[in-house]
Amino acid sequence: MKKAFGLVTRWSARRPWLVLGIIAVLTAAAAVGAFRIRMEFSQESLLPDKYPSVAALREVEKDFGGLNYAKVLLTGPDLLSPRAALALYQYQEALEGEPGSAEWGDLVSRVESYLSFLLRNREARALMSLYSSLRTSASSGEALRAVREFLSSGEAQSMREEPEAAPFLQGLEAAVERGEAGAEAAEYLVETAVSEALRRYLESAGSMVLGKMVTADGKAAVINIQVRPELPQPEAMRRAGQLEEYTIDFFDSRGLQAEVSGEIYMMSALQRLSLRDSAVLGIIALLFMALVLFLTFRKVLDIFLTLAVVLVSLLWIFGIMGFAGIRYTVMGMALIPLMLGIDIAYSIHVLTRYYEERDRKREAEDSAVTSVATVGIAVFLAAATTMFGFLSFSISDLPPIRQFGLLCLGGVLFGFLLSITMLPAALVIRDRGRGVKDARRVEEHRLLDWLDRGLARLSLLAERHRLPVWIGCLALVVACGLSVLGISTSADFRTFVPQDLPSYRSFTRIEEFFGGQDMTVALLKGGDLLSASSLRQTDEFVNAVLDHPRNLTPEGDRKYFRPEKTNSLPGIFKALSAFPPVGDAGGDPSGADSGEGTGSGDWVPADREEAEALLSRAEEVFGFPSSSFITPDREAALVAFEVPFVDEEGEKEMASILRDAASAADIPGRLEIRLTGMPLIISDALDKLFTTQLESGGLALLLCALVVVAVFRSIAYGISATSVVFLAILLEIGLLRLIGWPLDIMTVMIASLVIGAGIDFGIHVAHRFREELYENRLGPEEAVNATVRNVGNALISAAVTTSGAFLILAVSNFSPLRRFGVVTALALISACFAALVLEPTFLTTVATRLDKRVRGKNGEGR
Numbered sequence: 001m002k003k004a005f006g007l008v009t010r011w012s013a014r015r016p017w018l019v020l021g022i023i024a025v026l027t028a029a030a031a032v033g034a035f036r037i038r039m040e041f042s043q044e045s046l047l048p049d050k051y052p053s054v055a056a057l058r059e060v061e062k063d064f065g066g067l068n069y070a071k072v073l074l075t076g077p078d079l080l081s082p083r084a085a086l087a088l089y090q091y092q093e094a095l096e097g098e099p100g101s102a103e104w105g106d107l108v109s110r111v112e113s114y115l116s117f118l119l120r121n122r123e124a125r126a127l128m129s130l131y132s133s134l135r136t137s138a139s140s141g142e143a144l145r146a147v148r149e150f151l152s153s154g155e156a157q158s159m160r161e162e163p164e165a166a167p168f169l170q171g172l173e174a175a176v177e178r179g180e181a182g183a184e185a186a187e188y189l190v191e192t193a194v195s196e197a198l199r200r201y202l203e204s205a206g207s208m209v210l211g212k213m214v215t216a217d218g219k220a221a222v223i224n225i226q227v228r229p230e231l232p233q234p235e236a237m238r239r240a241g242q243l244e245e246y247t248i249d250f251f252d253s254r255g256l257q258a259e260v261s262g263e264i265y266m267m268s269a270l271q272r273l274s275l276r277d278s279a280v281l282g283i284i285a286l287l288f289m290a291l292v293l294f295l296t297f298r299k300v301l302d303i304f305l306t307l308a309v310v311l312v313s314l315l316w317i318f319g320i321m322g323f324a325g326i327r328y329t330v331m332g333m334a335l336i337p338l339m340l341g342i343d344i345a346y347s348i349h350v351l352t353r354y355y356e357e358r359d360r361k362r363e364a365e366d367s368a369v370t371s372v373a374t375v376g377i378a379v380f381l382a383a384a385t386t387m388f389g390f391l392s393f394s395i396s397d398l399p400p401i402r403q404f405g406l407l408c409l410g411g412v413l414f415g416f417l418l419s420i421t422m423l424p425a426a427l428v429i430r431d432r433g434r435g436v437k438d439a440r441r442v443e444e445h446r447l448l449d450w451l452d453r454g455l456a457r458l459s460l461l462a463e464r465h466r467l468p469v470w471i472g473c474l475a476l477v478v479a480c481g482l483s484v485l486g487i488s489t490s491a492d493f494r495t496f497v498p499q500d501l502p503s504y505r506s507f508t509r510i511e512e513f514f515g516g517q518d519m520t521v522a523l524l525k526g527g528d529l530l531s532a533s534s535l536r537q538t539d540e541f542v543n544a545v546l547d548h549p550r551n552l553t554p555e556g557d558r559k560y561f562r563p564e565k566t567n568s569l570p571g572i573f574k575a576l577s578a579f580p581p582v583g584d585a586g587g588d589p590s591g592a593d594s595g596e597g598t599g600s601g602d603w604v605p606a607d608r609e610e611a612e613a614l615l616s617r618a619e620e621v622f623g624f625p626s627s628s629f630i631t632p633d634r635e636a637a638l639v640a641f642e643v644p645f646v647d648e649e650g651e652k653e654m655a656s657i658l659r660d661a662a663s664a665a666d667i668p669g670r671l672e673i674r675l676t677g678m679p680l681i682i683s684d685a686l687d688k689l690f691t692t693q694l695e696s697g698g699l700a701l702l703l704c705a706l707v708v709v710a711v712f713r714s715i716a717y718g719i720s721a722t723s724v725v726f727l728a729i730l731l732e733i734g735l736l737r738l739i740g741w742p743l744d745i746m747t748v749m750i751a752s753l754v755i756g757a758g759i760d761f762g763i764h765v766a767h768r769f770r771e772e773l774y775e776n777r778l779g780p781e782e783a784v785n786a787t788v789r790n791v792g793n794a795l796i797s798a799a800v801t802t803s804g805a806f807l808i809l810a811v812s813n814f815s816p817l818r819r820f821g822v823v824t825a826l827a828l829i830s831a832c833f834a835a836l837v838l839e840p841t842f843l844t845t846v847a848t849r850l851d852k853r854v855r856g857k858n859g860e861g862r
Contacts, residue, residue, distance in 0.1 A: 009372035009424050013365045016425035023422050027312055030319025037318060039271050040233050040327035050397075053680035056523050060676055063636045064628065065109045066229035067519045067677060070240060070262040072247055073222055073510050076255065080202065080218035082194040086135060087254040088115050088223070089128045091247070095225065107239040109226040110628075114213035118201045126155035127197060131190045140183035147172055147186050168193050212514060212564060220513045227264055237268040261506035269501045273813050274332070282336040284808050289344055289801050296797045297351065305426050306347040312422065313414035314339050317407050331404050334809060334817060338408065341805025342386060342757055343415025345798035346379050349764065350419050352794040354427060364431035368424035376420055378767035381711055382760035383416035385704040389756015392700035393749065398685070401749060412756075473727065473838060479734065498813050507645070516565055516644035520654065520677030522662065524637040527671055529569070529630060530611035532604050537671050539570035542639060544661035551657055560654050565642040569629055570603070572618055573611075577603040641677075648682065655683035697729065697751035704759050708766075716850070717766055720842040724762035727838070728754045728831035732823055741819045750824050757802065758831030764791050765835045769843045780844040788836060799832035 012019045060066060076084060092111045095104045119125045133146035150156055151172060159165040171189045175182030202210060214221040225243075227236060244260045251258040286307065293303040314336060321328065353375040357367035372379075390412065393405025498504070511517055522541065527534050545551065545561050553559055605611035615626045630637040643654060658680065662673040701722070709718030729751050735741075768791045772783040806828065809821025 009376070009420055010365075010369045012421045012425045013368045013428045016429045019421055019425040020429075023312065023418070027315055030316045033319035033322030034315060036322035037328050038234055038325075039274075040329055051681070051684040052674065053676045053684045056674040056676035057681070059636070059674070060521060060523055060638070061229040063523075063631050064638055065226050067521065068227045068229060068263055069519070070225040070227055070243070070260060070264055071222060071507070071510055071517065072225065073220065073259040073261065073506055073513070074251060075220050075257045075259075078218045079214055079221045079256070080198060082131070082191050082198065083135075083254075084218075084256065085115055085194065085198055086128065086131055087251060087256060088113050088221070089119065090132055091223070091250055092116070092119070093132075094250075095243075104239075104243065107227060107231060107236065107243060109228045111226075112213075112224040114209050114221055117209070118197070123155045123159050124197055124201075126150060126153060127190065127193060131187075131194050134183075134187045134190055137183075140180035143183040143186065144176055144180065147176055151176070215513055222510055222514050222517075225262075227262075233267075236264060237271065240264045240268060259502070259506040259509070261503045261510060265503040266501070266507070269503050270814075273498070273501075277812050277814070277817075278332070278336060281808055281812060282340075284811065285337045285340045285805050288804050288808060289340060292797060292801050292804065293344075293348075296348065296793070297355075301430065302351060305423060305430075306344060306351060308426075309347045309418045309423050310340050310343045310415060313343050313411055313418055316414045317411045320410060321407065326403050326407065329400050331400050334820060335404070335407065335411075337805040337808050337821070338753075339411040339415070341802035342408075342412060343419075344801050345760060346383060346415050346419040347423055348797050348801070349375050349379050349382075349791075349794050350423055351427075352797075354424075356790070358431075364428050367431075368427050372420045372424060374771070375764075375767075377711070378764045379416060379419065381708060381763045381767070383412050384707050385759045385763065386412045386756035388703035388707060389700040389752045389754075389759075392696040392703065392752045392756075395695055395699060404749070405752075498815075511644060515562070516560070516642045518643045518645050518678050520641045520643050520658065520675070520679050522639040522641075522658070523674040523676065524639065525635065525672045525674070528608060529634055529637045529671075530605070530608050530615075532606070534671055535570050535573070535604055535611075537665055538568060538637070538639060541661050541665035541673060542566060542568055542570065544664055545641070545657060548657045548661060550653055560643050560646075560650070560657070561641050566640070567629065568639040569637055572626075572629070573605065573614055574603045576614055576618060643677075643679065651679040651682045654679040696749075697755060700752040700755040701725065704755055708759070708763060712766065712770070714846075716846040717770065717843070720839060720846055721762040721766035722759060723842055724831045724834040724839055725755045725758045727834045728758045728827040731830045732827040735823050735826060741823070750820065750827060753824060754827045754831065758828055761795055761799065761832045761835035762839055764795060765839050766843060769840070769847075773847055780847045783847070784840040784844060788840070792836060795832055795836060799829060803828045803832075 057067065074088075078084060079088075092113065092115070095108045095111050115128075119128060130146060130150045134143050137143035137146065151169070156169065160169060168189060172186055175186035175189065178185070210216045227240070231239070244265065247258050247260055289307065290303050293306055294300075297303070297306075317335070317339065320326070350371055353371035354367050357370045358364070362370065387409045390405040390409040393401050393408075396402050396405075499508075507517065524534075524538060529535075529538075546558065546563060546566065548561075551558050551561050605614055615630075618626065628638070629640070644650075646654075655675075658675050662675055665671070665673060704725075705718060705722045708721050709715050712718050712721070732750050732754060765787060768787045769783050772778045772786045772790075773780065776783075776786070778786060803825040806821040806825035810818050812818050812821070
């Protein structure tokens with residue numbers, strides 16, 4: 001292996017310009033790919049389709065348009081007034097339409113407000129349309145033409161059959177006969193009719209609208225806008241941004257205040273913040289590393305060369321992302337500091353050994369070749385184990401973790417290859433004509449020389465007091481190991497969103513006004529969904545959810561699932577039986593779940609034909625859209641629960657309630673109940689987080705240990721080099737438990753990352769110790785002193801830069817990223833400490849026992 005590295009580096013050192021030219025061409029190609037990167041931020045994008053909840057969500061998207069809603073919070077002095085209602089009507093008219101046939105048809109699938117049920121009544125909609133025409137008419141003549149068209153419409157003819165509507169229609173006819181002078185009177189009549197229709201509608205709808213879509217005092221209302229799932233997220237976010245501007249301007253011009261929220265706006269804000277964070281964190285990381293490199297090497301060109309290696313490897317990663325179509329997610333924000341911190345260590349070790357060889361009066365080319373041929377093995381081992389650490393992410397169920405691991409693996413590989421080709425080539429070009437050095441670099445660096453000597457003394461002190469050191473380590477291992485029992489988990493992507501974002505605050509305000517806005521659904525399939533047995537089974541499922549013991553407080557209130565926030569086919573039929581239909585705008589247009597029901601079965605249709613007739617009746621009289629709850633082919637139906645946005649424990653409890661109820665109601669061969677929505681998706685992810693940590697961490701540790709043992713050709717030395725990560729991993733677990741931070745989608749990666757990156761410190765110490773022991777013929781104690789004096793500086797610099805890169809994440813706007821950065825940094829620092837202070841005690845013990853064994857075989861110890 002030493003010869004192979006020597007050949008590669010010698011070729012690079014003899015043809016430095018060719019090497020740099022090839023790298024420049026590859027970098028230019030990578031830059032092209034980097035511009036093709038697309039971003040994606042959503043909970044569903046983090047999870048595999050094989051999760052039951054995600055697979056069910058895909059079916060809901062296909063059959064019912066999905067669960068992604070934008071929400072508009074309207075506030076004003078009186079949103080129940082005719083003019084406020086007119087603003088709502090005009091807004092819905094502007095948004096609704098088929099894709100391509102309306103301004104917002106490509107984004108908006110459906111719009112729901114407190115007016116929606118009323119507007120599905122044909123007469124009420126015609127009345128609102130007339131009111132809109134009158135309010136927007138440019139002249140009296142145009143207004144009267146609108147009145148004439150209304151009076152001749154089929155809706156007006158239908159209204160003539162209602163005695164209550166006769167005075168209104170006669171008044172409009174009289175206004176038309178008066179000519180232009182009657183336009184103002186017509187507008188007054190229509191506004192009065194709209195006011196009366198609203199009053200009667202709200203009286204009949206009651207709690208099914210009041211408190212659910214609009215407050216009883218009319219000070220606030222919510223509009224739900226279903227976003228089309230087929231629209232790619234980047235385009236959806238762009239259009240959602242345009243819709244936000246349009247919405248705010250639209251209602252502001254009508255004296256109302258509008259705030260927008262919903263997942264699409266939270267994710268859009270998250271995307272903007274992530275781009276800003278990536279830039280800020282990257283710049284801070286570069287400045288920090290430049291400072292550390294300057295303190296280490298004290299040459300501006302050294303800083304430039306070392307950072308250039310890392311930046312080129314980072315650009316290559318982004319190029320691969322662009323060409324491979326890998327989306328940039330929130331996890332990508334950790335990519336820049338992480339690669340800067342890890343890859344720079346390889347260049348630091350090569351550059352440090354290069355100067356050590358130059359101090360021995362070697363020419364630039366020989367120094368470059370020798371530095372890679374010697375320390376290159378340790379750097380290769382460090383890179384290989386780090387790559388194995390990231391490779392272990394490939395067994396994760398979560399696609400972003402798998403992709404993140406593969407990207408980091410590529411970044412480590414690029415960083416290693418560039419550190420043994422690009423860096424030596426650049427050093428040779430710079431130093432080829434400078435001859436040999438006249439002074440040792442360490443003598444010019446008093447502070448670092450003092451640090452080397454201090455570390456050597458500390459290592460020797462630990463080596464001479466092995467028993468107390470081992471007992472202390474064992475106590476720490478046991479304490480941290482036991483703390484794993486108390487670690488919580490978190491899988492809600494929305495925890496990435498800072499709570500001071502306007503969209504998040506608006507979402508919270510909507511929940512304060514109207515209760516839960518999260519959507520959880522049960523997808524029903526199998527059998528005849530409109531049969532009496534299926535409807536009763538569905539109703540039993542709904543009641544089992546509402547009355548589940550864990551859904552009830554000690555006072556008997558419902559915590560998560562409420563009757564007024566539940567919509568289902570049985571609820572529609574109960575509403576029909578409880579509120580006899582009325583042929584005017586004052587009829588009950590809600591079609592929502594009327595509550596518990598009588599349980600007598602009177603609401604159940606006698607047969608399929610009656611059920612179909614009742615659905616048609618609900619659509620015509622109540623304005624209920626049956627397509628919201630059952631597909632046209634009648635092969636799938638929904639039960640929808642609006643639930644509050646709660647913490648992970650609450651999400652898990654809701655998921656458990658739903659699964660218990662579905663299990664009790666699910667009859668094999670008849671009705672199949674499949675659950676989805678955020679609580680179920682999060683529950684599925686939570687179940688996998690801890691096993692992902694164990695599986696990926698265990699695989700990383702096994703692979704790294706095997707590689708080190710194989711290269712060192714010694715189990716004892718391999719285990720000694722690997723031992724440093726045990727302390728780091730257990731310290732990570734202990735920190736999470738002590739601080740109370742959860743195991744989330746970011747922190748779940750720390751164990752494998754620390755194994756892959758932290759073992760580097762142990763490898764460099766073990767490799768140099770063996771070199772001093774077997775090649776330089778030093779005794780174990782002298783070998784420890786020489787090892788720490790020679791590699792301590794480079795290890796400290798690498799640890800400071802790598803840990804510093806992660807600590808920089810602590811200034812991120814995203815709490816999961818902050819936790820990830822802080823815990824990883826502390827774990828890596830502990831790995832470096834273990835390598836420099838604790839590992840030498842293992843190495844000297846191994847060396848002493850091996851020496852005794854050799855002496856015993858040779859008969860020297862007898």
